[in-house]
Amino acid sequence: QSREAAFQARIDAGDYIEPKDWMPAHYRKTLVRQISQHAHSEIVGMLPEGNWITRAPSLKRKAILLAKVQDEGGHGLYLYAAAETLGTSRDQMLDALHTGKAKYSSIFNYPTLTWADVGVIGWLVDGAAIMNQVPLCRCSYGPYARAMIRVCREESFHQRQGYESLLVMMQSGTEAQKAMVQDAVNRWWWPSIMMFGPHDSDSLHSEQSMRWGIKRISNDELRQKFVDATVEQANVLGVTLPDPDMKWNEARGHYDFGRIDWDEFWRVVGGDGPCNRERLATRVKAWDDGEWVREAALAHTHKQQQQQTKEAA
C-alpha cells in the first residue's frame, strides 16, 4: 500500500519510472498493452502506405515514401524495445498480435486507394497520431517517454512531407490530381478523427491512466485540438473537409463538427473494417514465411558459438 503511494507520489512529482523500479502490476500491464499496441500499429501501418511504393509517381516521392515506411518500422523497433523493458518479449507481443489478442490502430484497416492517400495519411493520420503522442513524451514511464520523443520528431517530419506533397498537387497539379486529393480527404477525414477514440464519457481506462501519467489529455480535448488545427490547414490546401456541420463557434473558440459515426468505429475495431482480415493475414504470412530464416539464423549462431568454444578449449 505504501509502496503504491510512494509510486504515485513519484509520478505526481513528475519523476520518470525506470525498468528496475518497483511498479504496480496493473501499471506494468497497462503499459505493455499500450506500448505494444502502438508498436503493432507502426508495423501494420507499414502496409497501407507500402501498397504505393511500387507505384510512386516520381523517384523522389518513391524515395520519400520508402524512407517514411522504413521510419515506421524503426518506430516499431524502439517501441518493442521499450515494451521489452517491462518483461515481455517481442515474440510474445507478436504472438498476441498474430492471434488477434492484441490490437493495433483501427485506422490501418482502411485501404489506400490512390496516390493522394499517401499524402493524406501523412497529413491527417500522422497529424492525429502526433496530437495523441506528443503528451506521451512526458509519460511517466521513462523508456516509453524517450521512445516517444524520437517517434514524435520523425512523425512531425512525415506530417510535413505529406502535407507538402498534397500542396504541390493542389497548387500545381492537374484537375485530375486535385480531384484525387479531395477524394482521399473525403475518405480519410472521419476515420482520422475517430483515431482519438471514443468520447471521454465512453472511454475506458482513461481515468487510471491519467493518474498514472500514461495519458495526459482526454480524447475529446485532443480531437478538438486536431480539428481546430486541421481546418486551417485544409483552407490553405484548398480542400473541403467532408463535414457540413463544421463551423467556427465563436463562443467556444473552437470549431464545431458533426456527429461521428461510432457504429462504424466499433464495427472496424471489432474486426469488420474493409481490411482487418487482410492486414492481419499479411502480417501472419510474413511471420510464418520467415520462420525458416529465423531458425537458420539461430542455428548458425549456435554453430558459431560451438566453434568458438571448441577453439577456446
Add this chain to the structure above:
Amino acid sequence: QSREAAFQARIDAGDYIEPKDWMPAHYRKTLVRQISQHAHSEIVGMLPEGNWITRAPSLKRKAILLAKVQDEGGHGLYLYAAAETLGTSRDQMLDALHTGKAKYSSIFNYPTLTWADVGVIGWLVDGAAIMNQVPLCRCSYGPYARAMIRVCREESFHQRQGYESLLVMMQSGTEAQKAMVQDAVNRWWWPSIMMFGPHDSDSLHSEQSMRWGIKRISNDELRQKFVDATVEQANVLGVTLPDPDMKWNEARGHYDFGRIDWDEFWRVVGGDGPCNRERLATRVKAWDDGEWVREAALAHTHKQQQQQTKEAA
C-alpha cells in the same frame, strides 16, 4: 516380317492405320513421341501468349486472345486423346513432360515482350506450325490425321487473326505501334524458321518417318515454302525481315536466306533458352498445385459410386 511388309503396303497404298490395327512397336513409339510432343507444345504454348491476356489493349483483342489460347488448350486435348489411342495415358505423357523426358516446341522458350509479339506469334509461329502440320492431315495414323485436320483449321484462323492485328497496327497505328511490330518481327523471325528443325542433312528420324507416312515433306522444303510465303506477307505488312541475305533467286524460283544460327537452336533445345526453366516450372507448379483438386474429384466420384451401389442393393 510379313506383318511388317503388309503394314508398309497399307501405308504405301494410302490406308489409315487405326488404333486396333497391328503396328510395329517402333511406329507406335515414334507416334507417341511425336503426338505427345505436339500436345505438350500446345499446352506450354498457352503460356507466352497467356502472358498478355491481362494486358490486351482492347476488349475485342482480349476476347480474341482468350479464345485463341483456349483453342490451344483444346488442341492439346485432341492430341492427348489421339496419343492415348496408342496405349499411353495422358498422365504418363504429362509426367514425361514434367520430368523433362518429353520435349515441346523450342519456340515457346522465347519470351513475349510486347503486345505485338501476340500478333507475330499468330503470323509467324502459327504460320510455321501450319506448314509443318498440313502434311500431317494425311498422316498414316488415322486418329492423328483427324486431329490434325481440326487443329489446322483452327490454326489457319489464328494465323489470319494474328496477321490482321499486325496489319491494323501497321496501317492505322502510331509510330510507336509500328516500331513495336517491327521489334517483334526482329525477335521472332529466326526462331520461327528454326521451327522446321535442322537441315535435312542433319535430321534424325526423318527417313523412317517418311516411309511410315508420319512425315511427308522434308524440313528444308517446308522451311523454303514458309520463307517464300512470308516474304510476300511481310511486304504487304510493311515490315522488314531481319535477314540482310534475303533475296529472290530467279534461278531457284525461291527466296535465298541467310545462315541460321544452329548453335542458338541447339542451345535452346538443350535447355538454355531464355525461358526453358520458367516454362517447365510453371507447368509443374500448375500440376502440383492442382493435385488436391484432382484427388478430391476422384474421391467424390468414388463416394457417388458407392452411394449408387448402396441404393441399388
Add this chain to the structure above:
Amino acid sequence: MKLSNTPAQRYVLRIADAALILSQRNAEWCGHGPILEEDLALTNLALDHLGQARALLTLAGKLDGLDEDQLAMLRLEHQFLNPVLFELPHGAHGERDFAFTVLRNLAASVWFGLLWQRLLHSSDAELAAIAEKSAKECRYHLQHATDWTLRLGDGTEVSKAKMQAALERLWPYVGELFEADAIDAEAQASGLGPSWDSLQADWRAQMESVLTAATLQIPKDRPNAHRGRHGQHSEHLGHLLSELQYLQRAYPGGTW
C-alpha cells in the same frame, strides 16, 4: 474521363464492371488450371463475362459517346463500380486458390442468374436483350460452379478444409451484392432493373442448398464494409487496373 453519372448509367456500370473485373480475374487461370479441362472451362467463363461486359459497357457509354474500350481502359479507379468481391485475387496472398475461384464463381453465377432473370423485363430493351443472352450462358456457369463445389466440399478432408477456408474469406464480401441505395431505388422505380437487395433471399436460399449439399458450413454474416459500388474499392483493384490499362496508357492514341 467525364461521365454523366446518371443513376441509370451507374446502375448499368455496376453490372458491367462486375462482369469485366470477374472476367479479368478468371482469365488469370488461363494456362494454370489444375486440369486441362478446367483451363478451358475457366477461360470460357472469362470469355462469357467479357462478352457481357462489352455489351453493357457499350450500353452505358452511349449517353456520353464513349465506347467499351474508353470505359474499360481509361476510367480511373474510383470510376469503376463493381462490388469488391469481384476484384479480389484468387488467393489471400496472390496465389491461385482454386477453392476460392470455385466459390466466388458459385456466388457470382447465382447472383448473376437472379439478376439476368429480372433484367429480362427491363424497361431498356437493349438491357433486356443482353440479359437474355447472358441468362443462357449463366445456366452453364452455375452448373459448373455447383458441380465443383460439391466435388471439392464433399471430396477429401484436404479439399473440404480448403473450401471452408475459402468460404470464410469470401463471406464478408457478399453483403455488398445486396446493398440498396438511391441508384437501385431509381432503377426499380423506372423499371430499368431490380434493386439489388431484392435478390438476397433467393440468393441465400440457392447458396444454402448447394453449400449444405457440399457439406460446408455457412459462415456467420458480417456487416458490409465494402463500397466498390460507390467507387471505393479494395487495394487490389488498383493493381489489377495497372495491368488492364497499361497498354492503352503507354501507347496513347493507338489503333488496335
Add this chain to the structure above:
Amino acid sequence: MKLSNTPAQRYVLRIADAALILSQRNAEWCGHGPILEEDLALTNLALDHLGQARALLTLAGKLDGLDEDQLAMLRLEHQFLNPVLFELPHGAHGERDFAFTVLRNLAASVWFGLLWQRLLHSSDAELAAIAEKSAKECRYHLQHATDWTLRLGDGTEVSKAKMQAALERLWPYVGELFEADAIDAEAQASGLGPSWDSLQADWRAQMESVLTAATLQIPKDRPNAHRGRHGQHSEHLGHLLSELQYLQRAYPGGTW
C-alpha cells in the same frame, strides 16, 4: 520517347537501370520481411539503389534534356537496359523467396562493388563522383548479403536446401553481367568505364569464397541466353513497369 542512344548514354543507362530495377524489387519486401530488422535493411538497400539510379539517370538524360522521372516513368520496355537478373521476381512463382533475395543481393553487391571501384577512375567526373558515394554504400550491402548467405547456407538443412535451390535458379542469369559488346569497348576505350567482362574473374573469386564458406555448391555455368542489356527482357519486366509507370501514365502532365 526518343533517346540519342549514344554508346556512352547506353553504357550509363545499363547501370542506372540495374540499380533502379533492383531497387524496385527489393522494395517489395517493405512490410513483409522475415524479421523487422530485415524489413529495414532491405528498405535501406532499396533506398541506396534508388539514389544511385536517380543520379545515373540524371547523368544519362542530360544529353537529351530528359530528367530522371521522364527516363524512369516514360520509357518503353525495350528502352530499359538492365541485365535480366535484376528484374526477376524473388520467387519462381511470384512469392517472396528470401533465399533468392539474399543471393541476388550478394551477386549484385559483389558486381556493383567491382564496377564502382573501376568507375572511380571514370573519365566522366560526374560518374566518378557517383561511384565514390555508391562504393561506400556498397560495402555495407556486401557485408549484409554475405552475412545472410553464411547464416542461411550454413544454418539448417531447410535453409541450405532453399539457398541451393535459389542459387540454381539464379545462376543462369549471371552470365549477362559479364558480356562485352561495342558499347563496353567504347566505354573502355574512352575511359568512361570498364568493359563488363573485365569484372568477371574478380566477381567469380569473391562469389566462390562466400558460397564455399556458406557450404553451397556453385552450379554449372550456363551459356548466357539473356539480352536485357540490349533491351530484350524477360516477361517479368513488363509487369514490373506496368506498376512502376502506372501513375505517370494515368495522370499525364501531373506535378508530383
